[in-house]
Amino acid sequence: MSTTHLANLKPGQSATILSLDIETGLQHRFCALGLRCGQEILMLRRGWMKGPLHLRVGMTEVMLRRCDARQISITGIGKAA
Amino acid sequence: MRQIAVLGMPNTGKSTFFNRLTGSHAHIGNWPGITVDLMMAEVKLGDELAEVIDLPGIYDLRGFSEDEAVVRCFLEKTPLNLVLIILNTTQIDRQIILPLQVKQLGLPAVVLLNMADEANRFGVQVEPDLLAQRLGMPVLPISAKYGMGYHGAIATITASLQQHDNLVQVAELEERLLNDRQLANDLAVILDGAVQMPLKLSDQWTSRLDRILLHPVLGLPIFFAAMYLIFQAIYAVGTPMQEWLGNGLDWFKSSALEPFLAPLPTFIKGFLIDGLYEGIGTVAAFLPVIFLFFLCMAVVEDSGYLSRSAFLMDALMERLGLDGRSFVMSLMGFGCNVPAILGTRVMRSPGLRMLSMLVIPFSLCSARLNVFMFMSTALFTAEQSPKVLFSLYLFSFAAALLTAAVFKGKFPSQEPLVLELPPYRFPTIKQMLIRAWCEVKHFWIWSRKFIIFGVIAIWLLNNLPTNVPAASAQTLSGMIGQAIQPLFAPLGINPQLTVALFFGFIAKEIVLGGLAVIYGQPEDGDLANAIAHQIDWVQAYSFMLFTLLYVPCLSTIAVLKSESKSLKFALLSVGWSLGLAWLASFFFYQGARLLGF
Numbered sequence: 069m070s071t072t073h074l075a076n077l078k079p080g081q082s083a084t085i086l087s088l089d090i091e092t093g094l095q096h097r098f099c100a101l102g103l104r105c106g107q108e109i110l111m112l113r114r115g116w117m118k119g120p121l122h123l124r125v126g127m128t129e130v131m132l133r134r135c136d137a138r139q140i141s142i143t144g145i146g147k148a149a
Numbered sequence: 150m151r152q153i154a155v156l157g158m159p160n161t162g163k164s165t166f167f168n169r170l171t172g173s174h175a176h177i178g179n180w181p182g183i184t185v186d187l188m189m190a191e192v193k194l195g196d197e198l199a200e201v202i203d204l205p206g207i208y209d210l211r212g213f214s215e216d217e218a219v220v221r222c223f224l225e226k227t228p229l230n231l232v233l234i235i236l237n238t239t240q241i242d243r244q245i246i247l248p249l250q251v252k253q254l255g256l257p258a259v260v261l262l263n264m265a266d267e268a269n270r271f272g273v274q275v276e277p278d279l280l281a282q283r284l285g286m287p288v289l290p291i292s293a294k295y296g297m298g299y300h301g302a303i304a305t306i307t308a309s310l311q312q313h314d315n316l317v318q319v320a321e322l323e324e325r326l327l328n329d330r331q332l333a334n335d336l337a338v339i340l341d342g343a344v345q346m347p348l349k350l351s352d353q354w355t356s357r358l359d360r361i362l363l364h365p366v367l368g369l370p371i372f373f374a375a376m377y378l379i380f381q382a383i384y385a386v387g388t389p390m391q392e393w394l395g396n397g398l399d400w401f402k403s404s405a406l407e408p409f410l411a412p413l414p415t416f417i418k419g420f421l422i423d424g425l426y427e428g429i430g431t432v433a434a435f436l437p438v439i440f441l442f443f444l445c446m447a448v449v450e451d452s453g454y455l456s457r458s459a460f461l462m463d464a465l466m467e468r469l470g471l472d473g474r475s476f477v478m479s480l481m482g483f484g485c486n487v488p489a490i491l492g493t494r495v496m497r498s499p500g501l502r503m504l505s506m507l508v509i510p511f512s513l514c515s516a517r518l519n520v521f522m523f524m525s526t527a528l529f530t531a532e533q534s535p536k537v538l539f540s541l542y543l544f545s546f547a548a549a550l551l552t553a554a555v556f557k558g559k560f561p562s563q564e565p566l567v568l569e570l571p572p573y574r575f576p577t578i579k580q581m582l583i584r585a586w587c588e589v590k591h592f593w594i595w596s597r598k599f600i601i602f603g604v605i606a607i608w609l610l611n612n613l614p615t616n617v618p619a620a621s622a623q624t625l626s627g628m629i630g631q632a633i634q635p636l637f638a639p640l641g642i643n644p645q646l647t648v649a650l651f652f653g654f655i656a657k658e659i660v661l662g663g664l665a666v667i668y669g670q671p672e673d674g675d676l677a678n679a680i681a682h683q684i685d686w687v688q689a690y691s692f693m694l695f696t697l698l699y700v701p702c703l704s705t706i707a708v709l710k711s712e713s714k715s716l717k718f719a720l721l722s723v724g725w726s727l728g729l730a731w732l733a734s735f736f737f738y739q740g741a742r743l744l745g746f
Contacts (some may be wrong), residue, residue, distance in 0.1 A: 113359075120459075128569060132566070136566075136567065
């Protein structure tokens, strides 16, 4: 199965988080917001002019800058149910 | 007295619960070594009096943010009888880590599953009794907003308090917390069978609204229109309210204070009326605008639109080291800087907040606009003066951009921007009123001494020694004006205008009044003529530039100091704005003279 990073996901696509390549302190924050390995993540929209990403994980919607999203690898890209 | 702490993640309605529990009697408490404001209040639970402390919203007790460090420090230093953990029921799948961590620390706790109404609507089903059994602490669904389940929760909290009459303090907090893998295991075990999540979030309203409000083309115009409307609403209602308040204070002064104090010597009378009473009036003048501002901000923030503004503006603001919320506050600063600076409290990252507070004072507020309207009408033709005003707005933007660019590196935002975009909600009227009332109270308590002291100091400068005309060249301010004239002469600002800048230090509203005193002319056409005879347009524009950029007013410095909790930061803001004002006026004045104007 092909892997890429979260910033490459297109609106309407969903994928599974494979790994988070970020420092431990940050990982706690991401984890607390639901961004954990194995979680399914849905791209809702991408911000205007290389703006942030609007994502849904579980019951939570978050915005994330593209530079941070590049540190999150994903796999199993598919259309959201 | 019993000690209770309220803990929860951001966006869980923690403050709403705290306000419901404490009424609006909360005040800010001081803890040694803790720099963030903590709200606290005394509440009677059963027969016992308890002190309830609202901790900042945090994501994880092991977290790296300032708020998370504050909570850790608080838990290690303060013995507690009970911890109340507020969770957003809809997000229980991830928020359950907080009760798990608290359990790990051995603190007695009660878990409140807040927003139970919303969870129902989204199809999240929870078995509180099963969760309570597994966690070993009471778990109760409530709605802090509408009061559902609230009385039952209070009864349980009271009962728990009676059970835990010994204080518990946590030592070596960080070593005792679980690592991620253990936490993930425990989380799965606890939730299994006790919580039913829907397959996907089914908030159709939020999805539909986001499709319009976050639209790639329509999103920004809607955002600007909404901000414009809010701005208009605050100042259309606030300005008459300020006038009424001002008139009321004047009426009291002329009909009660002045006759009553008439027998006193002129100097003491002047000190009490023009110094002390005017000082109180200066603080009071801000109260209506702060109240209205936070009434509106309660809607913008609680509805979830403020975090959407961060999404919309982030592409631009990221380059400036700011985010969309800084932009909203700077925009609101064009009405009045004081509530805008108070409003930066929604940003939890200290670097981001400091940078925003440094930028906001350059927003051309309505008080400065009054001075500019007067000066531009006095010195420019009817066709020119709107262009003059417009150019000053451009300078205001340029100064804000420059400040962000210069200080971006000094106040970096350590936290990455992972903001939650909560579902759209509307606050209740009560929530809005409590928020606005608390902010007004906060401003009154923290800023009045500084402002009143400042007004009195400037009054003394303008009125000592007592045997010369007020604000004349022989007074202290006149002498200082003369002494620093070599600094202001290169800007084309004459001694009279220099003394007017002293008045402007208190508030730009009184610059015109100050000029009237200095020139001994009534504050109308006569004053305009007197000034127009003495200076030309280049000097006038240089004076306006200086007025635009130097310290907005004493109240702004007061809130900068109280919000940053750092005198150094307030002085940096004052120093930077004075320096920038001097340089801008200098280059403008000398440049214009060089070009032969």
